[in-house]
Amino acid sequence: MKQFIFRNSTVENLFGTTEVMYSGYNDIHTIDFDADLYIWFYMLPVKVNRQLLCEEIHSYYQDILYIREQIPSNKNLLVFTLQNFLDFKYLSGDFSVEEAVSSFNSQIAELAAKQANVKLIDFSRFTKKYASEQLIDWKYFFISKIQLNPKISKTFHEWFNKELDAIQLKRKKCIVLDLDNTLWGGILGEDGITGIKIGGDYPGNAFLMFQQFLIELEKNGVILTICSKNNEQDVLDLWEQNPYIMLKKEHIAAYRINWNNKAQNIRELADELNIGLDSMVMVDDNPSERELIRQLLPMVETPDFPEHPYLLPQFMNSLTSCFYIYSVTKEDLLKTEQYKANSERIRESKKYDDFNEYLKSLQIELKIDTANPFNISRIAQMTQKTNQFNLTTQRYTDTDILNFVEKGDFVYCLNVKDKFGDNGNTGCLILQKSENEREVIIDTFLLSCRILGKGIEMAFLNTVLNIMKEKGYKNIQATYIPTLKNIQVKDFYEKAGFELVDSGSGNKIYRIDLEIRTFQTDPIYEIKL
Amino acid sequence: MKDRILKVIKETFELNKVDETVSQKNCEKWDSMNHLNLVIALEEEFDISFEPEEIAEMKNFDDIQKIIEQKVR
Numbered sequence: 059m060k061q062f063i064f065r066n067s068t069v070e071n072l073f074g075t076t077e078v079m080y081s082g083y084n085d086i087h088t089i090d091f092d093a094d095l096y097i098w099f100y101m102l103p104v105k106v107n108r109q110l111l112c113e114e115i116h117s118y119y120q121d122i123l124y125i126r127e128q129i130p131s132n133k134n135l136l137v138f139t140l141q142n143f144l145d146f147k148y149l150s151g152d153f154s155v156e157e158a159v160s161s162f163n164s165q166i167a168e169l170a171a172k173q174a175n176v177k178l179i180d181f182s183r184f185t186k187k188y189a190s191e192q193l194i195d196w197k198y199f200f201i202s203k204i205q206l207n208p209k210i211s212k213t214f215h216e217w218f219n220k221e222l223d224a225i226q227l228k229r230k231k232c233i234v235l236d237l238d239n240t241l242w243g244g245i246l247g248e249d250g251i252t253g254i255k256i257g258g259d260y261p262g263n264a265f266l267m268f269q270q271f272l273i274e275l276e277k278n279g280v281i282l283t284i285c286s287k288n289n290e291q292d293v294l295d296l297w298e299q300n301p302y303i304m305l306k307k308e309h310i311a312a313y314r315i316n317w318n319n320k321a322q323n324i325r326e327l328a329d330e331l332n333i334g335l336d337s338m339v340m341v342d343d344n345p346s347e348r349e350l351i352r353q354l355l356p357m358v359e360t361p362d363f364p365e366h367p368y369l370l371p372q373f374m375n376s377l378t379s380c381f382y383i384y385s386v387t388k389e390d391l392l393k394t395e396q397y398k399a400n401s402e403r404i405r406e407s408k409k410y411d412d413f414n415e416y417l418k419s420l421q422i423e424l425k426i427d428t429a430n431p432f433n434i435s436r437i438a439q440m441t442q443k444t445n446q447f448n449l450t451t452q453r454y455t456d457t458d459i460l461n462f463v464e465k466g467d468f469v470y471c472l473n474v475k476d477k478f479g480d481n482g483n484t485g486c487l488i489l490q491k492s493e494n495e496r497e498v499i500i501d502t503f504l505l506s507c508r509i510l511g512k513g514i515e516m517a518f519l520n521t522v523l524n525i526m527k528e529k530g531y532k533n534i535q536a537t538y539i540p541t542l543k544n545i546q547v548k549d550f551y552e553k554a555g556f557e558l559v560d561s562g563s564g565n566k567i568y569r570i571d572l573e574i575r576t577f578q579t580d581p582i583y584e585i586k587l
Numbered sequence: 588m589k590d591r592i593l594k595v596i597k598e599t600f601e602l603n604k605v606d607e608t609v610s611q612k613n614c615e616k617w618d619s620m621n622h623l624n625l626v627i628a629l630e631e632e633f634d635i636s637f638e639p640e641e642i643a644e645m646k647n648f649d650d651i652q653k654i655i656e657q658k659v660r
Contacts, residue, residue, distance in 0.1 A: 070620045071620065071623065071624070075620065197636075197639060198623070200639065201623075201639050201642060201643075202619070202623060204623070208623060208624075208627050209627060209631075
């Protein structure tokens with residue numbers, strides 16, 4: 059991904075030189091229009107004259123507005139907030155520089171809230187880890203106009219990549235929690251319901267804060283699960299009887315409270331929730347349990363748990379960075395509800411001998427929308443996060459999706475509901491026009507795992523094929539691009555009646571003739587267009 | 588000392604092999620940004636701090652070795 063960086067000092071040590079282009083210092087007029095991503099990274103200028111310094115800061119906002127107008131509207135502009143760690147202050151009551159900096163920062167925050175392609179990066183999240191004399195090494199400043207100390211450039215690089223992942227929606231989805239000495243002090247089986255330490259004085263107050271923090275994560279779309287060696291009944295009783303436990307059963311999407319080995323349990327949790335092991339983070343105070351998971355399930359993240367409860371806040375801070383995203387969608391917020399409803403559906407399915415009867419009883423409703431301002435960010439998110447039922451695994455941002463729409467390509471978003479609840483937007487199909495004007499190409503076809511196993515994929519595809527037929531297209535071309543995770547769909551298009559025309563390059567290319575085929579969807583699905 | 592310096596140069600510039608003849612003139616990777624990275628890596632390796640004048644003087648392996656020898660002595 060080619061980046062173009064607007065800067066006012068030497069920053070090659072921070073962003074590197076491969077796939078990165080730089081503006082001149084303070085230059086906003088030479089812009090590379092082929093970049094994929096634009097970044098505004100200005101350091102507070104080194105000026106001993108405070109008035110000149112303030113004037114310069116005040117001019118930045120106009121520069122950013124100018125840049126935004128110049129760059130392609132489908133490309134993102136990341137703007138770093140300004141941080142003041144090196145101004146020269148002559149009067150202790152003079153706050154002019156502080157004011158200029160904070161007014162700039164609120165202006166860009168407002169801009170980012172209004173403009174979808176402007177994103178803010180809070181630079182203070184990095185700088186606050188250091189004292190101001192660590193942030194700048196004047197020797198290097200005078201030798202090569204480097205402002206951020208080159209000795210911390212590696213840490214900066216790592217931090218920035220995490221921020222970038224957050225903006226591109228890559229993140230972990232689920233926490234697997236231990237209980238004893240993790241959510242409270244002491245051991246439930248030995249200390250009893252009233253004997254464990256939660257709330258009140260130290261260390262109970264530290265664990266309470268940790269529980270409240272986890273509840274906030276859950277509100278922001280993180281899935282909470284429990285994997286603990288305990289008697290299940292003891293924990294259920296605790297939830298009922300101890301009023302100080304804030305993190306309750308309703309916050310937990312799924313749990314394994316038993317004496318089986320944790321690797322087995324975590325694997326089961328991943329299956330039950332239909333998420334990848336690599337999207338899970340294990341939080342466990344027991345180093346040998348963490349080691350077991352590191353060896354058996356290395357894709358699960360296993361951060362070290364603090365040795366003292368008073369160190370929990372630092373740990374919380376590092377945990378948020380695993381789950382940090384730029385903003386949440388409605389689907390994220392409903393997730394725990396949906397996962398719980400899913401387990402109910404599974405239980406329900408066992409009641410029916412005939413699978414079709416079961417499907418009928420679910421009263422599945424499929425709503426198919428074209429892309430619109432309300433679902434675009436969700437569509438982009440699905441392309442980023444869906445791995446298993448994803449035929450081509452193309453990753454897109456909001457602006458990419460907008461591009462398809464603007465070019466006249468077809469973007470369909472699937473919403474699935476049944477009697478247990480609303481699954482939200484859980485599928486998407488993107489069809490691109492081809493050079494042959496009677497043909498369209500399926501660029502992306504994906505479904506979220508949580509709605510699989512009900513034949514919805516076929517109903518969705520057939521409905522869209524019919525729409526294409528009605529629009530007068532004669533041919534559809536489709537592709538399967540194999541990845542490590544999408545093997546389950548390798549023969550999907552064969553099953554859907556497509557004809558394999560080429561598989562030479564490892565990818566499978568298909569075609570289907572719309573004219574000689576009719577596409578029927580089973581009446582058990584209620585389709586709404 | 589010689590081996591430690593060469594190792595730092597090799598790692599900083601990501602070279603396959605390196606010897607005492609290496610200089611800014613004959614090594615493509617030795618540009619101004621990598622020069623700085625090299626200085627920082629050497630400061631860390633030998634736990635020393637170079638003066639700006641010294642940094643400007645380090646044009647080849649011999650220069651580096653001379654400057655470091657003076658410092659660690």
